[in-house]
Amino acid sequence: xxxxxxxxxxxxxxxxxxxxxxxxxxxxxxxxxxxxxxxxxxxxxxxxxxxxxxxxxxxxxxxxxxxxxxxxxxxxxxxxxxxxxxxxxxxxxxxxxxxxxxxxxxxxxxxxxxxxxxxxxxxxxxxxxxxxxxxxxxxxxxxxxxxxxxxxxxxxxxxxxxxxxxxxxxxxxxxxxxxxxxxxxxxxxxxxxxxxxxxxxxxxxxxxxxxxxxxxxxxxxxxxxxxxxxxxxxxxxxxxxxxxxxxxxxxxxxxxxxxxxxxxxxxxx
Amino acid sequence: xxxxxxxxxxxxxxxxxxxxxxxxxxxxxxxxxxxxxxxxxxxxxxxxxxxxxxxxxxxxxxxxxxxxxxxxxxxxxxxxxxxxxxxxxxxxxxxxxxxxxxxxxxxxxxxxxxxxxxxxxxxxxxxxxxxxxxxxxxxxxxxxxxxxxxxxxxxxxxxxxxxxxxxxxxxxxxxxxxxxxxxxxxxxxxxxxxxxxxxxxxxxxxxxxxxxxxxxxxxxxxxxxxxxxxxxxxxxxxxxxxxxxxxxxxxxxxxxxxxxxxxxxxxxx
Numbered sequence: 001x002x003x004x005x006x007x008x009x010x011x012x013x014x015x016x017x018x019x020x021x022x023x024x025x026x027x028x029x030x031x032x033x034x035x036x037x038x039x040x041x042x043x044x045x046x047x048x049x050x051x052x053x054x055x056x057x058x059x060x061x062x063x064x065x066x067x068x069x070x071x072x073x074x075x076x077x078x079x080x081x082x083x084x085x086x087x088x089x090x091x092x093x094x095x096x097x098x099x100x101x102x103x104x105x106x107x108x109x110x111x112x113x114x115x116x117x118x119x120x121x122x123x124x125x126x127x128x129x130x131x132x133x134x135x136x137x138x139x140x141x142x143x144x145x146x147x148x149x150x151x152x153x154x155x156x157x158x159x160x161x162x163x164x165x166x167x168x169x170x171x172x173x174x175x176x177x178x179x180x181x182x183x184x185x186x187x188x189x190x191x192x193x194x195x196x197x198x199x200x201x202x203x204x205x206x207x208x209x210x211x212x213x214x215x216x217x218x219x220x221x222x223x224x225x226x227x228x229x230x231x232x233x234x235x236x237x238x239x240x241x242x243x244x245x246x247x248x249x250x251x252x253x254x255x256x257x258x259x260x261x262x263x264x265x266x267x268x269x
Numbered sequence: 270x271x272x273x274x275x276x277x278x279x280x281x282x283x284x285x286x287x288x289x290x291x292x293x294x295x296x297x298x299x300x301x302x303x304x305x306x307x308x309x310x311x312x313x314x315x316x317x318x319x320x321x322x323x324x325x326x327x328x329x330x331x332x333x334x335x336x337x338x339x340x341x342x343x344x345x346x347x348x349x350x351x352x353x354x355x356x357x358x359x360x361x362x363x364x365x366x367x368x369x370x371x372x373x374x375x376x377x378x379x380x381x382x383x384x385x386x387x388x389x390x391x392x393x394x395x396x397x398x399x400x401x402x403x404x405x406x407x408x409x410x411x412x413x414x415x416x417x418x419x420x421x422x423x424x425x426x427x428x429x430x431x432x433x434x435x436x437x438x439x440x441x442x443x444x445x446x447x448x449x450x451x452x453x454x455x456x457x458x459x460x461x462x463x464x465x466x467x468x469x470x471x472x473x474x475x476x477x478x479x480x481x482x483x484x485x486x487x488x489x490x491x492x493x494x495x496x497x498x499x500x501x502x503x504x505x506x507x508x509x510x511x512x513x514x515x516x517x518x519x520x521x522x523x524x525x526x527x528x529x530x531x532x533x534x535x536x537x538x
Contacts, residue, residue: 006288014285017286099445168402
């Protein structure tokens with residue numbers, strides 16, 4: 001059985017969760033998944049900051065000192081070249097029978113699992129009928145309420161590697177597990193945050209590194225047809241980093257090389 | 270400590286959850302909350318059917334025999350006049366690192382808690398900026414991914430008793446905890462299911478009982494301004510049953526009597 005850190009202790013196997021914990025009962029919490037290479041969490045500070053910002057917006061207490069200590073404790077158990085660290089913070093138990101109620105004490109779960117990055121040569125997307133709800137602040141947080149992305153992933157699972165998710169205005173938002181970028185001329189374009197996308201840590205790194213590739217970073221409103229006219233389209237997240245998209249809805253997309261970008265990203269982790 | 274039924278056994282206090290259970294990690298599951306009066310679950314068959322339909326749509330195995338046995342076991346612990354029974358069914362653990370993956374075995378949690386129905390005389394609503402996402406099938410299921418409703422409830426908590434949620438088309442959907450009805454002339458109107466609303470058990474009962482009150486039940490697209498011109502507006506759910514709305518966004522709404530309807534509903538539970 002694998003070891004987790006849960007509410008103050010390292011635990012083997014199942015963890016003792018209060019059956020009224022709002023993380024379990026209402027997807028009421030936030031999480032981060034972080035790549036670990038040779039025992040080192042990559043872009044750890046950035047992930048912690050994002051977690052804290054989301055926790056503040058949800059009204060969930062977030063003590064970064066406790067979280068750092070928990071991560072250090074679990075990283076002692078690191079035993080693979082490449083692993084995934086997950087930090088889960090829930091609102092805990094709410095005493096009053098009220099959706100808007102405050103939690104008594106948050107629950108903190110930290111886990112470490114082996115991560116085998118599959119090299120996918122042809123990453124294809126099919127558009128989901130399920131839209132990202134950009135009217136909700138949750139669309140810009142990595143909350144435990146993942147059901148729309150799960151349903152979108154299941155909708156296209158037999159057809160493509162991932163779902164392209166548009167927002168309620170039919171603009172491009174993201175995939176179910178990552179941000180999207182378009183490489184068009186000298187522009188590196190990604191949907192802006194008000195389009196219903198996560199402020200991805202890898203997304204921010206890429207925007208920051210663009211100038212080193214003599215590219216102009218642009219956050220914009222992206223239309224679905226822009227994907228088909230781009231020189232290249234790629235998906236990014238903190239585990240798989242950069243993955244080229246080859247087809248959208250069975251139509252070929254540009255295949256300009258991403259070698260330089262991938263090299264730059266891997267140098268910075 | 271209260272007793273729960275979890276995965277085959279009655280447990281006091283904390284339950285032993287796999288830290289990778291998708292209910293906890295991704296709000297990936299469904300639930301029902303059921304009113305219990307003198308040890309009897311109200312409209313139990315209807316709740317079980319709704320749970321099973323949602324589970325099928327999510328691809329989560331749902332064995333009603335096991336669920337019924339669990340409910341019977343926990344109802345042995347009934348010790349109040351009025352209680353709330355909650356059935357939570359999660360996808361359980363998914364082996365592959367894949368949002369669309371299948372669960373190995375679902376987790377089933379059944380809890381029973383005292384329920385004190387507060388008689389609220391002036392139930393007010395304020396419109397949330399967060400829309401119900403009617404493009405997602407999850408908007409028609411009681412899934413664990415409740416974060417949008419939680420954020421909407423928190424947004425208006427200082428201003429009103431609950432949030433009015435519109436859908437992405439700016440039509441009336443529901444509140445964060447119940448369905449909405451309008452009483453207008455001889456019509457009893459509620460937003461139709463494609464508007465991003467749960468197929469509420471109490472909602473269905475009311476639609477069914479309308480004719481006994483010489484009212485015509487209508488499922489329709491409802492505009493926000495329709496609320497202000499109605500003779501009465503009310504909210505319903507399985508615990509509070511029928512609650513009259515007095516104000517929407519600080520504007521008075523009609524106060525035609527709901528006594529007959531309330532009486533009919535309480536006779537049928």
